[in-house]
Amino acid sequence: MQTNLIHSLLETPQGQEADDILRSCVHCGFCTATCPTYQILGNELDSPRGRIYLIKQVLEGIPVTDKTRSHLDRCLTCRSCETTCPSGVNYGRLIDIGRELVEKQTTRKLSEQFSRYALRKIIPYPERFKFLLNLGNLFKPVLPAVLKDKIPAVETATEWPEVKHKRKMLILAGCVQQTTNAQTNASTANVLNKLGIELIQENEVKCCGAVSQHLSATDEAIVTIKKNIDAWWHHVNNGIEAIVITASGCGVMVKDYAHLLENDEMYALKAKRVSKLAKDISEIISNEDLQQDETYSTGITVAFHSPCTLQHGLQLNGVVEKILSNAGYKLTSVNDSHLCCGSAGTYSVLQPVISKKLLVNKITNLQKNRPDIIATANIGCQMHLSTKSDKPVKHWIELVESAIC
Template identity: 55%
Template sequence: MQTNLADFIKNTPDGQEADAILRKCVHCGFCTATCPTYQLLGDELDGPRGRIYLMKQVLEGKPATRKTQIHLDRCLTCRNCESTCPSGVQYGRLVDIGRRIVEQQVARPLSERVARAALKEALPRKWLFQPAMKAGQLVRPLLPSVLRNKVPAAQAAGAWPRTEHPRKMLLLDGCVQPAMAPNINAATARVLDALGVQLVVAPKAGCCGAIRYHMNDQEGGLDDMRNNIDAWWPLVEAGAEAIVMTASGCGVTVKEYGHHLAHDPKYADKARRISDLTKDLSEILPAFEAELQQKLSGRPGKRVAYHPPCTLQHGQQIRGKVEGLLRAVGVDVQLCADSHLCCGSAGTYSVLQPDLSYQLRDNKLRNLEATKPDMIVSANIGCQTHLQSGTDTPVAHWVELIDRALVAA
């Protein structure tokens, strides 16, 4: 694709990156076949190819419009198109740049500004979000369905192991997951403890930066990233083997710290090191497969439907590891039809685009439940909460299944 970027962005880091991405796109249209919003709406401008065309116009100097903003807002940033693209177009990075420019040019309605400000200020702050979530859980039966869907039933955190091990890994506790599903990280700590690895949480680490960054507060998101690097760095220097991610949405962001902070002279080298150390839990546990098989001896014995989050299968390009490990320890794992498609959660998307989000959720659940599972498992807190809001079938993180089996062993 030929480009002629406008002076306001030409020769800037964002401009150079956007130009390189745009030039890779050949407008073949393969991406539209796997775009969830294009499948629902059938509008070229609600698919990756159309959105790329809109962003190209803005980057070449055509003023953005409210219509441009709406079409970009409807994008889930699921990055399914990246898995499909034969040319290697990094659409996710392009849409971050495009959205920021459009946000600078187009004023949102007041209701949208208020909603987005509330999300990006409250969600990343544990001291705000956790009390709010606890209050919501106390009155959950009284909440209207639109709010009740966002407030999972209260869950016990479970005991955190206290054993010291020579092998140590860091864990990102995150911002929303500890309040919504505190057992996930505790279960991960117990499973790794049983395998001779100690998980360590850096007290001052917080939100991975994804919430603010993807809501066009990119400077705020970068500050969250720097904060985590500062919190982790002493432990990295002390020899931590890896930084373990139990939420794939956080994992895909932390793995891109090196990219996001590449032009920050103080943090660029550290950010690359952090990205290199970061591993999704599904990249860690397969190394212990034989030991888990020996400990469990087929005890899980459940039939589960696995929903691979977009941030895992498209963002991190990790496929097959969760299913392979669960099958190895005796779980009957089913992938549903169209397992590559988004469930509609997509971070704050389910709040900001509820109509599209719930259509995608219901489509996903229909396919998952067609496999007749005892439970549904996933690898991202957003997916779990969103799916659970539409079904009575239990939804959990896949590591909780292994944790329960180890306890029962």
């Protein structure tokens, strides 16, 4: 694609990166076939190809409108288009750049500004989030159904193993996950303990920074990233094997630290090392001897929802399914498994209509073959699916723990 970016932007690393991405796009349209919003809305401007054209206009100095922002807002950042794209267009990075520029050049309604600010100031802070969650559960009996469904119960977790091992790994606690489903990390610790690995949790690190990053508060995200690197650094220097991530959305973010800080003189090398150490828990388990000469058979049927961040962001399609099969679970087939469930971080809050349509489609496909349990790999998807599912929705590592521990 030919570009003619304004000179002031081409002088910045962000502008140069965007120009390279735009030039890699050949406008073939393959991406439209796997774009969830295009399938629902049928509008070219709500497809990756259309949004790329809109971002190109912004970068070339054409005045930005609220309509441009709306089309960019409706993108799930599921990155299914990246999996489909024959040219390797880094759409996920381009949409971040485009949104940040559009955000600076437009003014949102006060209600939108408040919603986005509140999400940034509540979700990444477990104490604040837990307080509001407890409040919501207290008044749940008198709330309308539309709100009741969105308030998850606060679950307690089993104890972490106290056994010390020579092999050590660090884990990202997570902001939402440690509040609503702390069992996920506890199950991870137990599974790794059986494999002879000690899991360390650094309590200072809560949010990975993704909420701020995807709401165009890049400076805020960078502050969070640097704090996380600082908190982890002594563990990194002490030889941990990996930084384990149990929410695939966080995994994509932490693996991107190197790119986000590549021009920072003080943090570039540290960020690169942290990103290299960051591993989704499925990457860890798949490289270990899970069966240890044992054969497992649970008799339980599972429908696995592969989050967009796992299959498109991390490109780990099929890895979890193999682990679950080896642990003795029978997996059902799921139609349109490449499509987003509609959670997409804060998307279900900011774009509820589209999100609900995607959720209904996803639940229909997941429950079609009557599984006993629905499993997933990301806390956002887990909470979102639970609002509509007739079946229990669990993180897959909890199923592995039940089978082998």
